[in-house]
Amino acid sequence: MIPPLLFQLMILLSWPINALAESPAIAKPNCPTSCGNGSISIQFPFGIGAGCYLDHQYEVTCISSTPILRSINLTVLDISISSEASTILVNHTVLHSCNLESIRGEIVMNGTVNLESSPFFFSDENRFIGVGCNTFAYLLSNRSIISGCLSFCDKSNISAETMPLRNVTLRNSDCNGIKCCQTRIPSSRDLQQLRVILSTTNYKENTTMTEQNKCKSAFLVDQEWFGNNIDSPGKAQGLKHVPVLLDWGIHESSFDLIERNPSKRYNKTSDCNQIFAHSTSTNTSTNATFTMPVRRCRCNPGYEGNPYLLHGCQGKLLPILI
């Protein structure tokens, strides 16, 4: 016969195993959680198909198992919700040119997608990168330069005059100012419209440079991805698309739609009171600009899951000690 204490212990031990089998919901009931057999999990407020997303900002469409966020027309590479942040990683184009001098040495592009009036923001976990020889790359927001960097040619000739006593060996592996430069972007919480500008420091380079050295590029990129994947200026030079990290939340005006609405006070497992940014928009009929607070949700300590869903936060499984 099993002693009663051991029997109780067995029941306690079997409990977390049953609980594990029921993983917390990530999407609304009866909604797809990925595009076809794609590997990216589509978590609410994002959703595929009518009734599955919170509002049009979060509508995902699937094109051959690839999720596209319709409101900004970019491919989604990851959706992440944690207690620190809500982010998405998107596939973004790189501003690239091999004939700057023939177009007056500077190209300006709305190098990044315009996120104005959306609940999406450029994260300060991105880095701004310039690639190439004699490249001057900078970033504008609201007509002001907010970041920029210069990159020189390989083993620049300047060193012969400025550093005559020592031979300096430059490693080609880093993005440190030789053929590749990088800089932070301001940790403003409200960056929604950025313009990437690519320029050259030497307008006569045309005649002396190899074809490859003429090519320059500039882009914003998720620092973690860049650090893990790009270990030489040569690799940076070949990039045409890169992952960019966006912070997101929910517009105050959409808040009544969310089942976690604090006024409904369902539960104390999550908190959506954190206003982390303000999105900027223009009223098209009056041309007046206005800002809208954006809130972020998170599961309270001891809970985990999707705080944007009703009952999305579940108690964490704690080790059972008697």
Ligand SMILES: *[C@@H]1O[C@H](CO)[C@@H](O)[C@H](O)[C@H]1NC(C)=O
């Ligand atoms: C699933 O993925 C494989 C390869 O990744 C592909 O060949 C197959 O067609 C996909 N099936 C569906 C139903 O999308």
Ligand SMILES: *[C@@H]1O[C@H](CO)[C@@H](O)[C@H](O)[C@H]1NC(C)=O
């Ligand atoms: C979305 O992006 C794709 C490729 O980047 C482009 O071909 C398409 O025209 C864009 N669609 C819209 C509605 O902007």
Ligand SMILES: *[C@@H]1O[C@H](CO)[C@@H](O)[C@H](O)[C@H]1NC(C)=O
């Ligand atoms: C990003 O988009 C480009 C062009 O559509 C595509 O070739 C590339 O594979 C995409 N990258 C990822 C990681 O999906």
Ligand SMILES: *[C@@H]1O[C@H](CO)[C@@H](O)[C@H](O)[C@H]1NC(C)=O
């Ligand atoms: C770039 O952005 C500005 C300001 O938003 C806009 O007026 C202009 O039409 C955009 N240009 C392109 C090529 O998208």
Ligand SMILES: *[C@@H]1O[C@H](CO)[C@@H](O)[C@H](O)[C@H]1NC(C)=O
């Ligand atoms: C842009 O800059 C102008 C002047 O510097 C300022 O008045 C305006 O409020 C700024 N707009 C935004 C959206 O930051």
Ligand SMILES: *[C@@H]1O[C@H](CO)[C@@H](O)[C@H](O)[C@H]1NC(C)=O
């Ligand atoms: C370095 O610069 C000097 C003068 O500008 C020039 O004569 C020399 O050829 C250059 N050397 C190299 C290796 O480019």
Ligand SMILES: *[C@@H]1O[C@H](CO)[C@@H](O)[C@H](O)[C@H]1NC(C)=O
């Ligand atoms: C610097 O390097 C060059 C070529 O690698 C070599 O010829 C020269 O002697 C070196 N100069 C010094 C001061 O070490």
Ligand SMILES: *[C@@H]1O[C@H](CO)[C@@H](O)[C@H](O)[C@H]1NC(C)=O
């Ligand atoms: C650069 O090269 C192009 C074509 O090779 C030529 O048309 C142009 O005049 C050159 N520019 C300069 C500044 O040498």
Ligand SMILES: *[C@@H]1O[C@H](CO)[C@@H](O)[C@H](O)[C@H]1NC(C)=O
């Ligand atoms: C734009 O402004 C007009 C006049 O003030 C107002 O009636 C309308 O609701 C505003 N539109 C938006 C989308 O805020």
Ligand SMILES: *[C@@H]1O[C@H](CO)[C@@H](O)[C@H](O)[C@H]1NC(C)=O
């Ligand atoms: C809004 O701005 C556009 C472009 O600057 C202009 O054409 C339009 O007349 C403006 N509308 C109002 C109501 O001021």
Ligand SMILES: *[C@@H]1O[C@H](CO)[C@@H](O)[C@H](O)[C@H]1NC(C)=O
């Ligand atoms: C709070 O959420 C948990 C987990 O979803 C649920 O079991 C519980 O009934 C909820 N409590 C209330 C008061 O709704």
